[in-house]
Amino acid sequence: MHVVGIESGVSDAVTFVFCPVTVDVPAAEQEELFIRKLRQCSIVFDFMDPMSDLKGKEIKRATLHELVDYVTTGRGVLTEPVYPEIIKMISANLFRTLPPSENPDFDPEEDDPTLEAAWPHLTLVYELFLRFLESIDFQPTIGKKVIDQKFVLQLLDLFDSEDPRERDFLKTVLHRIYGKFLGLRAFIRKQINNIFLRFVYETEHFNGVGELLEILGSIINGFALPLKVEHKQFLVKVLIPLHKVKCLSLYHAQLAYCVVMFLGEVEEILDVIEPAQFTKIQEPLFRQLAKCVSSPHFQVAERALYFWNNEYIMSLIEENNQVIMPIMFPALYRISKEHWNQTIVALVYNVLKTFMEMNSKEKKKEKEREEMWKKLQELEISNKLKEANSKK
Amino acid sequence: MNNAMLPEALKPLVAELQEALALEHKFVPNLQLISVSQEGGDITNGIRDGSAHVLRCLKVWYDLPADVLFTAINYMDCFLTKMRVKPKFMACISVACFQLACTVVPGVTVPDATDLVSISQCKCSASDLARMQSIISSKLGIHPDRPPITSATLLRLYHKLFTAVDASGLYSSVVEESSLHQHLEIIACDTSCANFRPSEIALVLICSQMDLGVARLSTPHPMITTLMTFATNLQHLCKITESNFYRCHEAVLCIMQRYHAQVQMPYRQRLVWRLSQRTLQYLRPTDKLTMTLPTIDEHGQLQLPVCARNKPRMTEEWEYLRKYKKLERRWRCVGMSTKYLGPP
Numbered sequence: 001m002h003v004v005g006i007e008s009g010v011s012d013a014v015t016f017v018f019c020p021v022t023v024d025v026p027a028a029e030q031e032e033l034f035i036r037k038l039r040q041c042s043i044v045f046d047f048m049d050p051m052s053d054l055k056g057k058e059i060k061r062a063t064l065h066e067l068v069d070y071v072t073t074g075r076g077v078l079t080e081p082v083y084p085e086i087i088k089m090i091s092a093n094l095f096r097t098l099p100p101s102e103n104p105d106f107d108p109e110e111d112d113p114t115l116e117a118a119w120p121h122l123t124l125v126y127e128l129f130l131r132f133l134e135s136i137d138f139q140p141t142i143g144k145k146v147i148d149q150k151f152v153l154q155l156l157d158l159f160d161s162e163d164p165r166e167r168d169f170l171k172t173v174l175h176r177i178y179g180k181f182l183g184l185r186a187f188i189r190k191q192i193n194n195i196f197l198r199f200v201y202e203t204e205h206f207n208g209v210g211e212l213l214e215i216l217g218s219i220i221n222g223f224a225l226p227l228k229v230e231h232k233q234f235l236v237k238v239l240i241p242l243h244k245v246k247c248l249s250l251y252h253a254q255l256a257y258c259v260v261m262f263l264g265e266v267e268e269i270l271d272v273i274e275p276a277q278f279t280k281i282q283e284p285l286f287r288q289l290a291k292c293v294s295s296p297h298f299q300v301a302e303r304a305l306y307f308w309n310n311e312y313i314m315s316l317i318e319e320n321n322q323v324i325m326p327i328m329f330p331a332l333y334r335i336s337k338e339h340w341n342q343t344i345v346a347l348v349y350n351v352l353k354t355f356m357e358m359n360s361k362e363k364k365k366e367k368e369r370e371e372m373w374k375k376l377q378e379l380e381i382s383n384k385l386k387e388a389n390s391k392k
Numbered sequence: 393m394n395n396a397m398l399p400e401a402l403k404p405l406v407a408e409l410q411e412a413l414a415l416e417h418k419f420v421p422n423l424q425l426i427s428v429s430q431e432g433g434d435i436t437n438g439i440r441d442g443s444a445h446v447l448r449c450l451k452v453w454y455d456l457p458a459d460v461l462f463t464a465i466n467y468m469d470c471f472l473t474k475m476r477v478k479p480k481f482m483a484c485i486s487v488a489c490f491q492l493a494c495t496v497v498p499g500v501t502v503p504d505a506t507d508l509v510s511i512s513q514c515k516c517s518a519s520d521l522a523r524m525q526s527i528i529s530s531k532l533g534i535h536p537d538r539p540p541i542t543s544a545t546l547l548r549l550y551h552k553l554f555t556a557v558d559a560s561g562l563y564s565s566v567v568e569e570s571s572l573h574q575h576l577e578i579i580a581c582d583t584s585c586a587n588f589r590p591s592e593i594a595l596v597l598i599c600s601q602m603d604l605g606v607a608r609l610s611t612p613h614p615m616i617t618t619l620m621t622f623a624t625n626l627q628h629l630c631k632i633t634e635s636n637f638y639r640c641h642e643a644v645l646c647i648m649q650r651y652h653a654q655v656q657m658p659y660r661q662r663l664v665w666r667l668s669q670r671t672l673q674y675l676r677p678t679d680k681l682t683m684t685l686p687t688i689d690e691h692g693q694l695q696l697p698v699c700a701r702n703k704p705r706m707t708e709e710w711e712y713l714r715k716y717k718k719l720e721r722r723w724r725c726v727g728m729s730t731k732y733l734g735p736p
Contacts, residue, residue, distance in 0.1 A: 140693075171685070172684075172685070175685045175688070175694075176694065176696075178688060178694075179688045179693065179694020179696075180693060180694055182693070214683075214684075214685060215685060217683065217685070218683075218685040218686060218687050218688050219688050221687040221688075222687040222688045222689045222690050223690050224689075224690045224691060260671065260674055261674055261677050264674060264676050264677045265677055267676070268676055268677070268678060298668070299668065299670055299671050302668060302671045303671050303674075303675075306665060306667060306671070306675075309663075309665045336453065342510065343666055343667070343668060345511070346510060346511060346513075346666060347665065347666070349449075349453055349511045350663045350664075350665060352449065352452065352453060353446075353449045353661060353663060354663070356445075356448070356449050356452065357445070357660050357661075373452050373455070374455070
């Protein structure tokens with residue numbers, strides 16, 4: 001059987017017939033056949049209407065599947081003329097305006113997504129794209145002519161897809177592109193920056209933040225030391241602001257959630273911090289922690305108090321007790337007397353007990369711990385008296 | 393010390409002292425604990441000391457006077473002298489002694505039993521504590537009008553006496569009262585001094601502090617001898633033998649040495665850190681992270697493992713972050729963290 005001619009651009013007039021690329025086909029013809037099949041697959045079908053063109057959709061699906069196998073197992077099949085054809089086919093299928101979300105408050109973490117109707121084809125297109133990029137025969141020097149900045153920009157737009165399967169593919173695709181095309185790296189980083197900044201400061205909506213962050217994770221892991229200024233700036237200007245996207249009042253559940261998550265991150269960072277670095281940040285850190293343990297939002301207080309169950313952090317605190325204790329004690333004392341939540345109060349007791357068991361540099365500091373606790377009690381009493389007097 | 397020779401100011405103090413000395417023997421325990429238990433069936437020195445430290449923390453927590461601590465430890469030691477108990481009851485016993493001490497020391501509000509159970513993590517119920525209180529109370533013949541004579545009682549008396557005879561100001565320049573009491577608490581939490589008389593412990597402590605203080609003086613003070621003589625007179629008055637004084641002194645020095653050498657506190661309580669379910673779920677953000685993308689070297693091409701080329705992309709290898717030598721985290725895809733210690 002041979003391929004029948006196709007009317008391009010008119011989806012319901014397609015009647016192409018399946019033709020396997022077998023080993024009998026001579027090498028020269030293989031390339032031509034490959035290209036023709038790629039062009040066939042550039043026809044996009046309408047999946048919004050489930051009943052239309054069932055036969056054509058099936059033939060395209062089978063062809064795509066065949067092409068995936070061909071690229072995966074074939075040797076020497078990635079000749080130079082084939083590169084632009086593959087990219088054209090991919091562009092035709094993937095680059096589309098994403099439909100507006102049915103749910104304006106869609107949360108990629110929580111809500112059920114609206115899935116891509118054309119997935120039976122899209123998944124194979126992505127698969128093919130990946131096999132192409134990952135092939136041993138893939139040559140970035142040829143590839144860079146067709147995978148350019150414009151292409152990458154369109155790819156990045158797709159990260160806003162609600163379909164997690166699509167985002168997952170995109171994540172791997174972009175990862176491979178970043179990995180293979182050194183010339184595109186700075187551009188990709190800049191574009192991701194822009195997406196995040198728009199997300200933080202303008203739209204507060206983008207579905208692909210998680211996936212982009214994962215790619216960044218693999219990039220950051222590979223950073224050479226010392227870190228370039230550009231990368232440090234990225235941390236300060238982009239990554240940190242990402243934490244404050246939900247700009248709501250302190251007691252809003254989502255922001256509290258973010259604070260709890262952030263405290264978890266801080267603990268993980270402290271896990272690996274050098275003692276010398278710790279002393280540089282300890283004062284602002286514990287001043288903030290003192291506020292957190294005093295938070296009326298019990299989860300925030302809980303998570304902050306739990307820091308004291310970390311052996312390594314405890315050893316750092318012990319070394320610098322004379323600085324940290326005066327910062328923490330007033331907050332701890334106040335909570336022990338006032339907090340409404342019994343779990344929190346129990347955790348404060350644990351923290352006190354831990355402080356008392358500490359092996360401090362000067363033993364007289366221990367006396368200071370107890371005296372401070374007593375002084376704080378006196379302070380509480382005198383404050384209450386002042387309050388009572390001022391009300392008169 | 394001849395009563396007739398005493399200055400008027402000292403007489404009431406000495407009378408108080410003699411009263412205390414007369415009653416002292418009723419409250420001296422005779423702990424015979426072992427240091428290591430073979431099958432874990434006996435109370436060891438360590439278990440007793442650990443409990444004492446818990447009581448010390450509770451005293452601070454509830455803002456209670458030091459006498460509560462000394463009384464509680466005394467009850468605990470006397471009870472352990474009379475009864476052989478299993479380690480699993482130790483927490484209940486020590487907290488019950490604490491409650492009893494609160495009823496006996498004047499001006500103290502007994503903490504709420506439920507609160508005490510929860511905070512101390514003693515793992516028994518409020519009614520268990522109540523039952524234990526009555527057992528201990530009847531066993532020891534505890535009476536609210538007869539608080540025990542503890543080393544704190546004697547220390548206060550001695551301190552007043554020394555201050556009263558300290559015309560030159562030498563004593564107050566070398567001994568600080570709050571420091572004395574602080575050290576006394578540490579001594580009370582150590583089994584090695586549990587069986588000495590309170591009068592012995594208190595006098596030894598003051599003498600040790602004086603020794604240290606005097607040694608730090610740049611020039612010898614003319615009144616040192618007078619102070620030392622007074623201490624010796626007190627020792628005779630209290631009928632403390634030389635050998636007892638010596639043994640007690642050795643034990644106290646040993647404790648203070650360990651304390652000042654910043655040795656890790658042994659017998660740390662295994663604390664239960666109870667968290668809400670919601671916080672447990674999000675303890676460490678990266679616990680839920682599934683890393684599927686291999687690291688891309690900043691200056692090099694991405695090297696994909698060969699196996700990744702032919703496999704479906706879903707089953708790629710883990711990429712571990714191993715730059716940091718202290719990192720011991722597990723990168724897993726789990727819902728809950730396993731950080732919760734202890735029963736729910």
